[in-house]
Amino acid sequence: MATVVAPAPPQSPARKLTKPWRDGDQITHLVTLIFAGSVFLVTVFLVYELWIHSGPSRAKFGFGFITGRVWDPVSQQFGALPFIYGTVLTSILALVISVPLGVGAAIFLSELAPPRLSNACTFLVELLAAVPSVIFGLLAIFTLVPLLRSYVEPFLKDTLGYLPLFQGPAYGVGYLAAGLILAVMTFPFIISISREALMAVPREQREAALALGATKWESTWQVVVPFARLGILGSIFLALARALGETMAVTMVIGNDTGIHTSLLSPGYTIAAIIANEFTEATGDVYLSSLVELGLVLFALTMVLNAAAQLLIIVTTGKGSKQN
Amino acid sequence: MKKQTLWIVLLTAVAACSAMAAETINAAGATFPAPIYQKWFEEFHKLHSDIQINYQAIGSGGGIRQLTEGTVDFGASDMPMTNEQMSKITKFKVLHFPTVLGGVVPTYNVSGVGSLKFSGATLAGIYLGEIKKWNDGALKKDNPGVNLPNQDITVVHRSDGSGTSFVWTDYLSKVSPQWKSKVGSNTSVNWPVGLGGKGNEGVAGLVKQTPYSIGYVELIYAVQNKMEYGSVKNMAGDFVKADFTSVTDAAAGAAKNMPADFRVSITDAPGKNAYPISTFTWLLIPEKIDNAAKEKAITEFLKWMMTAGQGYAQGMSYAPLPKPVVAKEMKQISLIK
Numbered sequence: 001m002a003t004v005v006a007p008a009p010p011q012s013p014a015r016k017l018t019k020p021w022r023d024g025d026q027i028t029h030l031v032t033l034i035f036a037g038s039v040f041l042v043t044v045f046l047v048y049e050l051w052i053h054s055g056p057s058r059a060k061f062g063f064g065f066i067t068g069r070v071w072d073p074v075s076q077q078f079g080a081l082p083f084i085y086g087t088v089l090t091s092i093l094a095l096v097i098s099v100p101l102g103v104g105a106a107i108f109l110s111e112l113a114p115p116r117l118s119n120a121c122t123f124l125v126e127l128l129a130a131v132p133s134v135i136f137g138l139l140a141i142f143t144l145v146p147l148l149r150s151y152v153e154p155f156l157k158d159t160l161g162y163l164p165l166f167q168g169p170a171y172g173v174g175y176l177a178a179g180l181i182l183a184v185m186t187f188p189f190i191i192s193i194s195r196e197a198l199m200a201v202p203r204e205q206r207e208a209a210l211a212l213g214a215t216k217w218e219s220t221w222q223v224v225v226p227f228a229r230l231g232i233l234g235s236i237f238l239a240l241a242r243a244l245g246e247t248m249a250v251t252m253v254i255g256n257d258t259g260i261h262t263s264l265l266s267p268g269y270t271i272a273a274i275i276a277n278e279f280t281e282a283t284g285d286v287y288l289s290s291l292v293e294l295g296l297v298l299f300a301l302t303m304v305l306n307a308a309a310q311l312l313i314i315v316t317t318g319k320g321s322k323q324n
Numbered sequence: 325m326k327k328q329t330l331w332i333v334l335l336t337a338v339a340a341c342s343a344m345a346a347e348t349i350n351a352a353g354a355t356f357p358a359p360i361y362q363k364w365f366e367e368f369h370k371l372h373s374d375i376q377i378n379y380q381a382i383g384s385g386g387g388i389r390q391l392t393e394g395t396v397d398f399g400a401s402d403m404p405m406t407n408e409q410m411s412k413i414t415k416f417k418v419l420h421f422p423t424v425l426g427g428v429v430p431t432y433n434v435s436g437v438g439s440l441k442f443s444g445a446t447l448a449g450i451y452l453g454e455i456k457k458w459n460d461g462a463l464k465k466d467n468p469g470v471n472l473p474n475q476d477i478t479v480v481h482r483s484d485g486s487g488t489s490f491v492w493t494d495y496l497s498k499v500s501p502q503w504k505s506k507v508g509s510n511t512s513v514n515w516p517v518g519l520g521g522k523g524n525e526g527v528a529g530l531v532k533q534t535p536y537s538i539g540y541v542e543l544i545y546a547v548q549n550k551m552e553y554g555s556v557k558n559m560a561g562d563f564v565k566a567d568f569t570s571v572t573d574a575a576a577g578a579a580k581n582m583p584a585d586f587r588v589s590i591t592d593a594p595g596k597n598a599y600p601i602s603t604f605t606w607l608l609i610p611e612k613i614d615n616a617a618k619e620k621a622i623t624e625f626l627k628w629m630m631t632a633g634q635g636y637a638q639g640m641s642y643a644p645l646p647k648p649v650v651a652k653e654m655k656q657i658s659l660i661k
Contacts (some may be wrong), residue, residue, distance in 0.1 A: 021563055070514065072513070074507065075508070172480065251483065255519045267519050267520070273483075278512050280485060281385040283406070
């Protein structure tokens with residue numbers, strides 16, 4: 001309310017005073033423009049650097065780099081496909097687990113939980129989001145991986161072993177372990193942002209739905225969640241971005257194998273993990289520039305997935321407005 | 325009180341001045357010898373307060389890159405520079421100075437078998453994925469009388485590029501023609517089988533957790549963590565367990581045929597007590613150093629490192645250089661101009 005009242009007083013003093021204020025506006029405009037522009041410049045500069053330094057690799061492999069399955073530093077043959085596959089697979093696996101859990105938890109915290117419990121939980125969730133990824137990696141190595149190897153993976157093989165997704169030896173480390181740890185890491189982002197979005201839904205919307213005779217569940221699922229849809233989708237994209245770029249925790253549990261495997265129990269590799277693993281000791285121009293090109297591929301992959309996500313928003317928003 | 329403050333100010337000023345007068349030398353490279361290098365630079369600074377050597381452990385590849393770009397005064401590497409890398413540095417020739425030795429040992433998780441013996445061909449077979457079971461004929465032949473289980477072998481290797489992997493694959497290339505043609509040797513290779521662990525601790529952790537697994541770690545790491553490791557058959561046909569003397573013996577065995585530039589691999593070295601998976605680690609020093617003060621500082625340090633410095637090696641779990649190698653290196657110091 002205060003902000004609405006504030007602009008009134010400057011009108012009463014003489015005109016002189018208003019002019020500097022307008023200059024102030026221009027300065028603010030300029031300063032914020034520079035800030036916004038710097039974001040753009042950093043991105044452009046990043047792409048430029050990646051493009052320049054991946055030169056030798058691009059010249060040698062061309063588009064074959066993206067479809068290449070061999071990563072052999074000895075014979076200087078490099079292909080990105082196993083890493084692209086691992087990155088996409090683990091990220092999707094993470095989201096498949098964390099989205100229903102996260103959105104469900106957010107609905108509970110914003111709609112159903114008593115405020116005190118909700119606040120306490122939110123505080124803990126935000127704490128979880130601030131834990132460094134190495135800690136998650138260590139946690140995964142010492143608890144998640146042995147659990148998976150001794151109990152979960154043998155169980156999956158016994159019950160769902162006829163599916164190609166759950167075959168091969170149970171090492172503990174692999175796509176599944178990486179997907180799970182990424183799910184744990186992306187979970188707090190989804191809860192935290194989705195909860196904010198759900199809380200921002202005007203009370204009138206809920207009251208109107210209830211007044212029309214909707215049950216609590218109907219009002220939540222058919223009115224509140226669609227209203228907060230953009231915020232929830234935003235939280236999922238943020239989680240996706242985090243999962244795609246996560247390095248330390250993933251490389252500690254994915255098994256670092258440069259093959260492409262269908263089974264979720266097999267060891268694999270992600271783009272971020274191989275860059276972190278091999279960059280320090282990479283010698284030779286082609287080797288080094290191939291690692292840089294992987295960075296470029298990761299950048300492109302993030303762009304593509306983000307664009308796909310934006311498209312999804314447009315499609316679902318269109319659908320939503322029709323319903324209204 | 326005031327007097328005291330005055331003294332403090334004065335002393336700080338003096339300290340600042342002397343710090344400015346000190347010759348600061350920057351170096352970067354291998355992580356494996358980093359602990360002893362830090363110790364050496366610190367001890368050397370105590371003796372020569374005017375010389376300060378900063379070392380960044382960014383990896384051998386990084387050390388070579390920085391030296392090539394001229395951003396450091398000297399580099400350090402766990403593997404000798406290749407001719408291609410040497411040819412990229414046009415301003416000066418690079419001299420290789422071995423500093424200490426390291427070994428790489430096979431470690432495994434098989435309960436109730438005690439210390440196992442491995443021949444080179446067996447290790448290559450396991451890492452190629454051809455020897456799949458612990459009770460394979462080749463392993464039985466190396467370990468007569470040991471009750472080896474009928475279980476699948478899980479192979480563990482390093483996932484990060486490292487000098488340790490270089491030594492391991494260099495050794496396998498020497499003892500197995502098939503390994504040489506199929507995989508080869510490098511800081512990281514296209515592993516035919518196995519899980520990758522990050523760093524020595526990553527490999528050790530995976531081996532410790534995974535029953536019936538085998539991996540390889542640096543000798544220092546195995547010693548410091550009191551890990552069980554196997555002995556390896558050397559060129560003379562004896563199974564040798566790695567320790568400081570057997571690693572130094574490998575260097576002594578290789579010293580006879582040492583090339584003048586010290587760019588030599590000492591894996592599978594001759595000598596009855598020589599441990600076959602051993603390696604030097606090198607300092608990469610420019611032959612021509614323009615700054616006279618820096619040149620003096622670096623040569624002084626090298627002389628000290630070959631003599632008194634070697635005394636610190638064993639205490640920090642590194643194998644010291646054998647005498648004949650030290651004598652040869654001392655001659656090389658005079659080449660620095």
